[in-house]
Amino acid sequence: xxxxxxxxxxxxxxxxxxxxxxxxxxxxxxxxxxxxxxxxxxxxxxxxxxxxxxxxxxxxxxxxxxxxxxxxxxxxxxxxxxxxxxxxxxxxxxxxxxxxxxxxxxxxxx
Numbered sequence: 354x355x356x357x358x359x360x361x362x363x364x365x366x367x368x369x370x371x372x373x374x375x376x377x378x379x380x381x382x383x384x385x386x387x388x389x390x391x392x393x394x395x396x397x398x399x400x401x402x403x404x405x406x407x408x409x410x411x412x413x414x415x416x417x418x419x420x421x422x423x424x425x426x427x428x429x430x431x432x433x434x435x436x437x438x439x440x441x442x443x444x445x446x447x448x449x450x451x452x453x454x455x456x457x458x459x460x461x462x463x
Contacts (some may be wrong), residue, residue, distance in 0.1 A: 356448035362453035363411070364391060365456050374445045382408075382454070383441035393456065399441035404430035405459075406440040416443060431460040 356377040362370045374385040383406040386393040394405035401422040407430050410416065416438065419427070423442045427433050437457065443449065 357380055358447060358452075360385060360449070361412075362386065362389075362391060362425065362450070363453075363455040364373045365458060376446055378407075378445075380445045381441050382406075382443040382445060382449075382452070383439070384454075385445060386440060389430075391456065393440065395441060401442055402427050404439060407432070407457040408438060408440045408454045409434055409457060410438055410452070411455055412437045412451065414449055414452050416449070431459050 357373045358376055358377055360372045360374055360382065362372060362452055364370060370389065370391065370425065372389050374380060381399055383393055383395045383399055387395055396405045397403040400412065404426050419438065423439050426439060427437055
């Protein structure tokens with residue numbers, strides 16, 4: 354399939370998953386993670402209104418700058434690092450082929 358890319362995801366247990374994602378369906382990374390049944394909630398449906406799809410970018414891909422909404426959400430999230438992003442805000446495209454991410458831990462104190 355010509356219109357697919359690969360995304361490497363390390364889950365919270367340290368297991369590496371290599372996912373294929375179509376570039377012609379206007380998906381975001383969170384949707385791809387959910388489609389492959391990885392433990393990402395995406396409670397807000399990809400609107401940058403929660404941080405349940407928080408991840409860390411491990412590769413050196415040039416991603417679109419985080420929006421103000423995404424930055425505001427990350428300011429409220431737990432375990433934020435310099436490479437933190439919301440996976441719902443990363444559009445699947447040829448430019449992210451080979452993207453490497455790690456799922457952020459979840460706050461289990463609730």
